[in-house]
Amino acid sequence: xxxxxxxxxxxxxxxxxxxxxxxxxxxxxGRGTLVARAAEGDVSALKKxxxxxxxxxxxxxxxxxxxxxxxxxxxxxxxxxxxxxxLPDGTVVxxxxxxxSRRHAFDILDAAQRPIGGMxxxxxxxxxxxxxxxxxxxxxxDKKWKGFATxxxxxxxxxxxxxxQAIADPLRTLVVMSPLAIDLILYEGKDWIPG
Numbered sequence: 001x002x003x004x005x006x007x008x009x010x011x012x013x014x015x016x017x018x019x020x021x022x023x024x025x026x027x028x029x030g031r032g033t034l035v036a037r038a039a040e041g042d043v044s045a046l047k048k049x050x051x052x053x054x055x056x057x058x059x060x061x062x063x064x065x066x067x068x069x070x071x072x073x074x075x076x077x078x079x080x081x082x083x084x085x086x087l088p089d090g091t092v093v094x095x096x097x098x099x100x101s102r103r104h105a106f107d108i109l110d111a112a113q114r115p116i117g118g119m120x121x122x123x124x125x126x127x128x129x130x131x132x133x134x135x136x137x138x139x140x141x142d143k144k145w146k147g148f149a150t151x152x153x154x155x156x157x158x159x160x161x162x163x164x165q166a167i168a169d170p171l172r173t174l175v176v177m178s179p180l181a182i183d184l185i186l187y188e189g190k191d192w193i194p195g
Contacts, residue, residue: 004027004035004073004176005173005176007029008030008164009030009160009161009162009163010029010030010035010163010179011028011032011158011159011160012027012161012180012183013027013028014157014183023039023183024037024038024040025039025063025179025183027065034068036065036066036067037066038063038076039063040061040062040063061077062076062077062078063075063076063077063180063184065177073088074088074093074173074177075087075088076177076180076181081097081098081185082095082097083096083180083181083182085174085177085181091111092111093110093111093169093170093173093174094108094110094111094116094170095109095113096108096109096119096174096181098185099118104120104121104122104123105119105120105121106118106119108130108171116132116170116174117131117132117138117171117174117175119131119178119182121182125143125186127141127142127143128141128142128178130175130178132171137164138164138165138175139162139163139164139167140161141178141182142159144157144158144160157187159182161175163175
């Protein structure tokens with residue numbers, strides 16, 4: 001299996017850019033080796049300008065995840081309160097959705113929309129405790145602080161994902177993609193218009 005899915009520690013870094021312009025990420029393993037790149041496909045200059053001025057958050061974005069040498073691995077599609085993960089052939093792996101009945105929480109669902117895990121984000125939505133269907137803490141994702149100006153005005157987020165134990169698919173794939181999914185759901189919408 002590809003290195004992205006074998007590393008127990010991943011760091012997802014987003015380059016500095018104007019809010020909402022184009023979703024881009026680099027994924028590193030625990031030793032700092034680039035293991036994947038992720039980005040939206042072609043986004044026209046007009047659409048980027050529209051996003052910067054009007055803002056559109058992460059809804060409707062499709063981020064393609066590739067190996068460092070360009071082989072397609074996965075696709076993450078963002079919605080208003082959800083993100084869906086697909087294989088390169090379009091097969092749905094599962095999704096991460098805001099939990100309607102719990103505050104600051106997300107459900108991790110398989111392709112048939114059955115719960116296979118969850119994420120508790122806490123009130124600040126910066127530390128995400130990831131559990132399997134039995135409630136076992138299997139991973140921890142933390143959104144790192146990148147400074148006041150960056151946090152408020154730019155889309156340049158950074159996440160660290162620590163996977164504590166072996167996890168079977170599809171949960172493993174969804175946990176690995178959780179930083180991109182959460183970024184699309186919560187943070188890609190650092191829009192200029194106060195909310």
